[in-house]
Amino acid sequence: MTNDHSQLLLDIEKKSNIVITKVRHVKFLKEEIEAYKDLKIGFNTLRRLFGFLKKTKPTLATLNTLARYLGYRSYAGYLSNKLNFDAWYFQQKLLLIQQKNDLNKTDFNSINEGVQYGKNIVYVAYFVSNLILENNLRTLNSFFKKIELSKIDFSYLLQFATIITHSFYRIDENKAIIIYNDLIKHASFRNTIPLLYIDYSNLNGIYLKVLRLLAKHSPVISDLFFVMLMEFYRDFYTEGICNRKEIKLPIGFSKFNPVLKGRFYAYTIMSSTAIDSNLKRKLFKECSTNRVSWFLEEVIPALLIKEEYKILKELSDKFYEEIFESKAWSDKTMSSIFLIGLANISWYNNEISSAKRSLELVVLEKIELSYYNFVSLFYYLTELKVSHAENALETNAAAFIILKQLVLKTGFERFIGASEKYILN
Numbered sequence: 001m002t003n004d005h006s007q008l009l010l011d012i013e014k015k016s017n018i019v020i021t022k023v024r025h026v027k028f029l030k031e032e033i034e035a036y037k038d039l040k041i042g043f044n045t046l047r048r049l050f051g052f053l054k055k056t057k058p059t060l061a062t063l064n065t066l067a068r069y070l071g072y073r074s075y076a077g078y079l080s081n082k083l084n085f086d087a088w089y090f091q092q093k094l095l096l097i098q099q100k101n102d103l104n105k106t107d108f109n110s111i112n113e114g115v116q117y118g119k120n121i122v123y124v125a126y127f128v129s130n131l132i133l134e135n136n137l138r139t140l141n142s143f144f145k146k147i148e149l150s151k152i153d154f155s156y157l158l159q160f161a162t163i164i165t166h167s168f169y170r171i172d173e174n175k176a177i178i179i180y181n182d183l184i185k186h187a188s189f190r191n192t193i194p195l196l197y198i199d200y201s202n203l204n205g206i207y208l209k210v211l212r213l214l215a216k217h218s219p220v221i222s223d224l225f226f227v228m229l230m231e232f233y234r235d236f237y238t239e240g241i242c243n244r245k246e247i248k249l250p251i252g253f254s255k256f257n258p259v260l261k262g263r264f265y266a267y268t269i270m271s272s273t274a275i276d277s278n279l280k281r282k283l284f285k286e287c288s289t290n291r292v293s294w295f296l297e298e299v300i301p302a303l304l305i306k307e308e309y310k311i312l313k314e315l316s317d318k319f320y321e322e323i324f325e326s327k328a329w330s331d332k333t334m335s336s337i338f339l340i341g342l343a344n345i346s347w348y349n350n351e352i353s354s355a356k357r358s359l360e361l362v363v364l365e366k367i368e369l370s371y372y373n374f375v376s377l378f379y380y381l382t383e384l385k386v387s388h389a390e391n392a393l394e395t396n397a398a399a400f401i402i403l404k405q406l407v408l409k410t411g412f413e414r415f416i417g418a419s420e421k422y423i424l425n
Contacts, residue, residue: 005058008078009049011070014118014153020050033069041065071116071151090114094127103139108146115147118156125160129167135175137182144186161197162369173206180210184217195223200374203234204411221250222260229263236270237412258294261286265295266302275311287315292322293334300341304378305418309348312341332366336375343382347389355386377406377415381422388422396424 009020016032018025026046033041045062047053063075072078093114097107111127114120124147131140149157168176183189194214199207208231215227228247247267265283269275275283286295296315303312316323316338323338339358346355359382367375380403387396400423407415 005049005063008063008066008070008075011117012066014156015070015151017154023047023052026050026052033065036069039065039069071148090117090120091123094123098127098130103142108142111143112146112148115149115152118153121152121156121160122163125163128164132164132167132179133171135171135179137179140179140183141186144183144189147188149188149192157192158196158368161193164193165197165199165370169206176206177209177213181213181217184210184213187220190214190218190220190223195226197370198230199370200233201370201372201410203230204238208234221252222256225250225256226260226263229260229267232267232271237410237414239413258290259297261290262295262298266298269299269302269306269308275306275308280311283311283315284318287319287322292319296323297334297337300337301374301378304341304344304382305414309345313345313348316342316345332363333368333371333375336362336364336367337378340375340378340382343386347382347385350389352386352389355382359383359386373406373410374412377403377410377412380406381415381419384419384422388424391424393424396422 012029012033013019016029018029018032020026020029026043030041030043030046033039041062044053045058048055049058049062060075067073067075067078070078093110097103097110100107111124115124128140128143131143149160152160168179180194184194194207194210202208211227211230214223218224225247232247247264249264253261253264265279265286268279272279283299296319299315300312303309303315323334339362343355343358346352346358359379362379364372364376364379380399383399384396384403387393387399400419403415403419407413
């Protein structure tokens with residue numbers, strides 16, 4: 001710990017998922033801290049700590065407030081538990097715990113302390129994966145009942161969800177569903193596994209079954225809303241028909257996660273024949289009141305598949321900076337989606353060189369694994385359009401081969417239909 005408390009501030013940024021680069025980010029952080037257990041901290045105090053005002057030595061009360069936000073009783077408690085942040089020390093603890101047949105209160109306290117440092121969550125994920133492979137339902141239930149996961153940085157939680165989800169794919173599907181069914185009663189399991197790792201690649205397989213377990217067991221309105229939207233996605237991309245009952249806005253929609261809000265508007269776009277002035281107005285209003293990079297994560301693909309390039313350009317022109325402002329690990333996915341959107345805008349305007357440059361910036365390998373095949377379908381559909389415009393036979397043929405392979409993996413037949421007019425003979 002340095003004299004200027006830099007590690008404490010880094011831990012605050014990690015937990016809040018707010019990287020402080022502008023004064024307005026300090027405002028967001030103040031709101032985030034004060035929303036946690038009714039803590040209070042001054043705006044100018046935070047501005048001094050992050051260098052936007054002349055620095056002064058923070059008071060103990062300020063340090064205690066920040067420590068409590070991180071889950072500690074005091075700043076002294078934060079310092080005394082710093083050893084639990086050490087990766088190798090924590091791994092050794094987990095190895096010793098793993099040798100036991102049953103975990104006690106001390107073991108769970110050690111894990112809870114260790115996961116306060118985000119990087120340790122990966123080791124915990126492999127610990128849980130081992131329990132899944134061993135079919136140790138007793139310890140798994142205790143884990144998701146007693147371990148506090150909601151305070152962990154989103155990016156680290158996504159890594160946690162990815163590792164554990166793929167551990168389920170290593171065992172027989174019927175056994176996996178039995179474990180899912182047993183654990184899904186725990187909100188911490190629902191929120192950190194099936195609701196976080198949104199598996200487009202298996203939306204026609206095991207993930208669809210998991211979603212239906214969610215609908216059966218979860219008492220949360222937003223969970224049921226999410227399942228309905230994902231079943232619509234499955235029908236839209238797989239069968240090309242959308243004759244389901246209309247999905248209406250549930251009570252409390254305004255407080256939902258921006259990504260879930262965006263998913264609803266994506267549903268609205270995909271199920272409509274065209275974007276009217278009312279829907280357009282709502283889209284811009286939501287972008288003005290939500291974190292844009294999250295809200296548009298589902299909206300942009302919907303605009304692309306419906307070929308709504310004009311509205312996509314208007315959104316891009318107005319919210320360009322907000323889309324690219326986040327530095328979170330997981331935002332490589334959103335950046336890739338937006339770059340594919342920009343490539344389509346350029347292609348639509350017959351600016352082929354610009355479209356190719358945007359596609360060249362997309363690094364598919366860095367996209368979240370759950371979104372990888374889904375985003376790749378849009379990437380290769382866009383490459384088909386661009387190569388068609390250039391009359392580039394080899395590139396066009398190669399893109400279509402890969403697109404067909406992705407359709408085979410996902411079952412999203414709609415992309416075959418969407419690609420037909422861009423195939424060179």
